[in-house]
Amino acid sequence: MSLQKELKNKNIYQNEITKIYPQSIPREFDDYLSTFPNHHPMKKQFIPSHEEITNTNGLYDPIGDSLHSKENGIIHRYKNRLLFTPTTVCPIQCRYCFRKNELAQRDELFKASINELINYLQNHQEINEVILTGGDPLMLSNDKIETIFKNLAGLVDYIRFHTRAPVIIPKRIDNDFIQLLKSYEPHFKIISIAIHTNHPDELYPAVDECIELLKSTKVKLLSQTVLLKDVNNNLETMTSLFKNLSERGIQPYYLHHPDKVKGAMHFYLPLIEGRELYGKLRDELPGFMLPHYVIDPSNGRGKTLAYNGESLDFSGSLIDRFGNKFTYNE
Numbered sequence: 619m620s621l622q623k624e625l626k627n628k629n630i631y632q633n634e635i636t637k638i639y640p641q642s643i644p645r646e647f648d649d650y651l652s653t654f655p656n657h658h659p660m661k662k663q664f665i666p667s668h669e670e671i672t673n674t675n676g677l678y679d680p681i682g683d684s685l686h687s688k689e690n691g692i693i694h695r696y697k698n699r700l701l702f703t704p705t706t707v708c709p710i711q712c713r714y715c716f717r718k719n720e721l722a723q724r725d726e727l728f729k730a731s732i733n734e735l736i737n738y739l740q741n742h743q744e745i746n747e748v749i750l751t752g753g754d755p756l757m758l759s760n761d762k763i764e765t766i767f768k769n770l771a772g773l774v775d776y777i778r779f780h781t782r783a784p785v786i787i788p789k790r791i792d793n794d795f796i797q798l799l800k801s802y803e804p805h806f807k808i809i810s811i812a813i814h815t816n817h818p819d820e821l822y823p824a825v826d827e828c829i830e831l832l833k834s835t836k837v838k839l840l841s842q843t844v845l846l847k848d849v850n851n852n853l854e855t856m857t858s859l860f861k862n863l864s865e866r867g868i869q870p871y872y873l874h875h876p877d878k879v880k881g882a883m884h885f886y887l888p889l890i891e892g893r894e895l896y897g898k899l900r901d902e903l904p905g906f907m908l909p910h911y912v913i914d915p916s917n918g919r920g921k922t923l924a925y926n927g928e929s930l931d932f933s934g935s936l937i938d939r940f941g942n943k944f945t946y947n948e
């Protein structure tokens with residue numbers, strides 16, 4: 619087949635994929651991605667692959683969100699913590715995203731109602747932390763974030779952002795956002811930001827500048843990483859990532875076993891492989907550089923430690939946070 623024809627066919631195929639799972643990459647990050655060779659882990663995370671539509675395995679709701687979803691962007695899964703998803707918009711479309719089937723139908727910036735959140739919190743005084751996720755909460759304007767801060771001050775002790783924005787659009791962390799954080803620090807016991815990052819090459823100079831700005835506040839900086847086949851499922855990449863994060867003052871917090879996501883099963887790897895890798899990481903890194911390795915089963919029971927002491931043979935059952943043993947089906 620001629621190269622022209624091959625490229626044309628590839629484009630038609632690509633259109634088929636992006637009709638189902640949209641693609642968007644901000645220009646500056648795209649320029650950065652173009653410096654990597656094809657099939658590099660950095661590209662694999664963001665460039666559509668035919669496997670998204672040819673591999674029909676996986677689940678639409680891989681972590682059982684729907685079992686805990688209330689209306690208007692509220693997810694109440696853990697007793698004293700509440701997830702609030704004020705937007706379905708993201709700075710980029712990660713091809714492996716566990717919410718990719720939900721976000722593929724995104725059509726609105728604000729799907730949540732702050733008034734309903736307040737009502738819910740007033741009726742559930744056991745909740746002391748609101749976790750802003752999405753989509754990506756940093757896709758909201760500073761004004762919208764201030765509205766959230768203003769309404770939550772005095773109602774909860776802790777606020778946490780889960781965001782990919784510092785890596786994808788580091789300029790989002792502008793001076794106004796920094797001032798906003800500083801002005802609301804006295805109103806909460808802890809404001810934390812969990813930065814989603816999967817590969818050491820995601821820590822490039824513009825991200826370093828953004829991290830320095832964040833470090834000028836009292837905000838607690840955490841990281842969350844998804845274990846992904848052919849992206850970071852090797853000891854060298856993982857060790858480098860967690861060392862680099864720690865050296866920058868970011869506490870490695872969560873390493874997520876990949877979810878069984880429809881359209882993203884090419885990133886999936888069996889639990890036993892993740893456990894073997896984590897076992898080696900434990901030898902390689904001091905405890906303070908080691909994130910919790912967790913799995914979110916589809917029955918909605920919530921984050922469960924994926925590496926239990928009783929499972930040193932790298933197989934066997936898991937124990938959920940209620941002390942119940944269960945078998946994880948590959």
Ligand code: SF4
Nearest residue numbers: 708711712715753782
């Ligand atoms: S930024 Fe987060 S929520 Fe958005 S597509 Fe990426 S992984 Fe999914």
